[in-house]
Amino acid sequence: MDKIRYKMKLAYDGTNFSGFQVQPNKRTVQGEIEKALSKMSKEEFIRIKGAGRTDAGVHARGQIIHFDYPRYIPEDGMLRALNALGPEDIVFLESDIVDHTFHSQYLAKGKMYHYRVDNHSLKDPFTRFYAHHHPFDIDLKRTQKALAFLEGTHDFTSFASAHSDKEDKTRTIYEASVAIDEKTEEWIFTFRGNGFLYNMIRIIMGTILQVADGRRPVEDIKKILEAKDRTTAGPTVEAKGLCMMEVYYDEDAFK
Template sequence: MLTQRYKCIVQYDGTHYVGYQVQPNGNSIQTEIEKALRKMMKGQTIKIDASGRTDSGVHALGQVIHFNLPIQIKPESLQLALNSMLPADISIRQVEKVSDAFHSRYSAKGKKYVYRVDLNRFADPFKRYHTLHHPYRMNLDALKASLDKLVGEHDFTSFCSTKTEKENLVRTVYVAKYEIDEAANELIFTFIGNGFLYNQIRIFVGTCLQIADGLKQPEEIDRLLEVKDRNEAGPTASGKGLYLVEVYYDNTFKEKFTHF
């Protein structure tokens, strides 16, 4: 049977989910999308693949998935149908037909994430599921110095969960920076790389906040890259502040960021 492959860009609020991927201990983003597809296809199971899994509580502005359908349907009609059946915290933002050579995970060349930190003295109840509350005075020069040290190709064993199934823990980080959103009084981390390991960005944030707080010096990053021991790095920051922003499928994105 001839099939058509579709690529979708998905946004979701991960607050009430155990993560993107199907898990035995709770509801997932994947479960909800596959449920909508099964309803649309009158009971037929449609398997979907994603650019990667996001953990419990993590959000997405630009998660990418793909799946094959045994029917031809206009992208805008497919988007409308799926959004009419998905819960309010999941939305299909874009749909397009792609060739069978496209794979949301294996075709990906890089990813962009942001992490939001609420700097207000008292926690904002409307941000409690979407930011990490960290109301402490920080040394921003030390923070920048620590982030700068993460840029480049490194073995990131110290910044990866011990639960990872990956054997090769070398990745390239093109961008590791912060900015202050003065209107919201938030610290916004941005990370762009060719791929990220399990909990890598959350450990980046947990470690760099320790440095910004004066508990450690920026040179701690050099040591952690050398010792390759997860137990030596800082805590894993909460998933609620993390957002998958964009997945890159064209290597030209590197040209804007490669400076090492």
């Protein structure tokens, strides 16, 4: 009998993970899911593929994975089983049986991320694992003007880690925006695009915050993009503020 391909949507708290991708002697999201699947399949190893490899400390509310299971289990049964066998910091939200041509990574057309900033003078103990603390005055209009420079198709070499393995660093950002959460007063930055380079959003945020609090002029963002030089941009901010919110498989859905 042919194996059944499952597509699943999941959320996880990245605080206690060394990232998504499996690593020797480290706790990872992929490793925990594969461990749960091995229990279900009576120790048969099942490899999962994710839409994106989030770093240590990065969270997700809309990660997508796929895997091939050796026998048929109803979609809701697979959902219940993995939620029962997996750890508490991973929750499976949706389960679908899909065609074998589906691939969570290669067919993804775009992604949306949030980056949360705690702008209180004192760190909030209840958001300390999920928001970057920036206790300096930041200006909304300056921030919005700086973000506008990022929208469109650009070479993002200046905002990519030196360890990025991608030769082509041209990406399209369809939305770079910010809103303030009325309940927590956190600044929530949204980035929606066709792809993101290694550490790209965290470097962007390190630079945007320098503009927001007046340490850099707004026009620096345009100059940094044109420079194509990582040393011209700001620091790489903490991973904990970053969350993968959604993966898009329909190009029209996110443009």
